[in-house]
Amino acid sequence: MDGLDSLKSKYLESIASAADESALEDLRLAAVGKKGEVSLKMRELGKMTPEERQVAGPALNALKNEINSALAAKKEALGDAALDERLRTEWIDVSLTGRPRRQGTIHPVSQVTEEVIAIFADLGYSVAEGPQIESDYYNFDALNLAPEHPARQEHDTFYMHREEGDNRPPHVLRTHTSPVQIRYMEKHGVPCRIIAPGRVYRADYDQTHTPMFHQYEGLCIDKDVSMANLKWTLEEFCRAFFQVDGIELRFRASHFPFTEPSAEVDIRCSWKGGQLKLGEGDDWMEILGSGMVHPKVLQAAGVDPDQWQGFAFGMGIDRIAMLKYGMPDLRAFFDSDLRWLRHYGFSALDMPTMHGGICG
Numbered sequence: 511m512d513g514l515d516s517l518k519s520k521y522l523e524s525i526a527s528a529a530d531e532s533a534l535e536d537l538r539l540a541a542v543g544k545k546g547e548v549s550l551k552m553r554e555l556g557k558m559t560p561e562e563r564q565v566a567g568p569a570l571n572a573l574k575n576e577i578n579s580a581l582a583a584k585k586e587a588l589g590d591a592a593l594d595e596r597l598r599t600e601w602i603d604v605s606l607t608g609r610p611r612r613q614g615t616i617h618p619v620s621q622v623t624e625e626v627i628a629i630f631a632d633l634g635y636s637v638a639e640g641p642q643i644e645s646d647y648y649n650f651d652a653l654n655l656a657p658e659h660p661a662r663q664e665h666d667t668f669y670m671h672r673e674e675g676d677n678r679p680p681h682v683l684r685t686h687t688s689p690v691q692i693r694y695m696e697k698h699g700v701p702c703r704i705i706a707p708g709r710v711y712r713a714d715y716d717q718t719h720t721p722m723f724h725q726y727e728g729l730c731i732d733k734d735v736s737m738a739n740l741k742w743t744l745e746e747f748c749r750a751f752f753q754v755d756g757i758e759l760r761f762r763a764s765h766f767p768f769t770e771p772s773a774e775v776d777i778r779c780s781w782k783g784g785q786l787k788l789g790e791g792d793d794w795m796e797i798l799g800s801g802m803v804h805p806k807v808l809q810a811a812g813v814d815p816d817q818w819q820g821f822a823f824g825m826g827i828d829r830i831a832m833l834k835y836g837m838p839d840l841r842a843f844f845d846s847d848l849r850w851l852r853h854y855g856f857s858a859l860d861m862p863t864m865h866g867g868i869c870g
């Protein structure tokens with residue numbers, strides 16, 4: 511068969527000098543691809559006499575194999591060269607001193623959570639946690655919210671999906687941090703002094719509500735803890751946290767199924783000109799619910815209410831962050847807008863401690 515030698519030298523030379531993998535692929539198609547030169551020659555075998563075919567067939571096959579192995583060898587060599595090139599360009603001198611980079615910032619919610627923990631640590635409280643996907647029992651029943659209790663509806667609860675035909679109560683995204691009270695006492699018993707910060711969920715959305723927000727729960731149980739201790743603790747906290755002269759709290763009698771008696775606490779603020787300011791103005795912003803833990807709640811957690819008593823409270827972390835740092839819209843907290851994060855974010859080195867000072 512004519513021309514096989516020139517085909518061979520043409521392709522072997524081109525393969526040897528191919529610059530990269532895509533050039534190599536073009537060559538493969540041109541030679542041994544479906545419509546490649548070698549493949550077309552193979553088709554001619556059909557028109558030959560048996561004698562001619564006996565010579566041309568093996569010669570063509572040999573050519574095809576030679577080209578294929580040249581392609582494979584070159585491909586490997588190019589891969590090695592690419593790796594060498596990467597290793598050369600991605601080389602780092604680990605002994606160089608660090609270069610300053612744009613720093614990330616600490617989100618106000620994280621910062622405020624740390625501040626709260628530092629203040630309560632100083633008052634002898636430790637930190638507890640509970641799951642965000644909570645059972646109906648811990649979120650409601652154990653907290654004296656029976657299934658028919660109207661307050662269940664007020665929580666705008668997100669329910670988890672249940673399989674068709676599964677009649678157990680669905681799990682919920684916890685609507686408050688209060689279930690941690692039960693979980694903690696069940697596991698660790700009393701006396702106790704804890705705070706439990708974390709995410710909570712309710713179907714609500716406006717300037718001061720988002721479907722996910724943050725609360726922290728406080729719980730203090732001992733033999734003779736009273737409402738007076740609760741009031742002192744909350745006032746002490748607010749003084750340490752807000753660090754504003756003339757801060758004013760308002761205790762309002764209220765009702766929660768898990769406390770008796772119950773009180774809500776508002777803080778004086780002003781919304782003038784779209785700016786949220788603390789310790790002035792004629793508005794009140796609710797920041798927490800509180801009260802003396804209901805005997806039934808203690809019982810549900812395996813604690814004898816004839817021997818033990820104490821207070822609990824639940825405070826909105828985002829709310830107190832807005833108040834302290836003058837941020838008027840809660841929704842912006844969760845928009846991930848870099849301009850907002852740079853403006854309101856905190857330096858990673860600005861760690862709140864009681865000895866170093868809470869950030870102000």
Ligand code: DAH
Pocket residue numbers: 685686687688727728766768769772798799800801802821822823824825
């Ligand atoms: N769990 C309540 C809520 O989210 C807040 C609350 C009120 C917590 C009274 C308490 C409490 O511990 O005693 O609205």
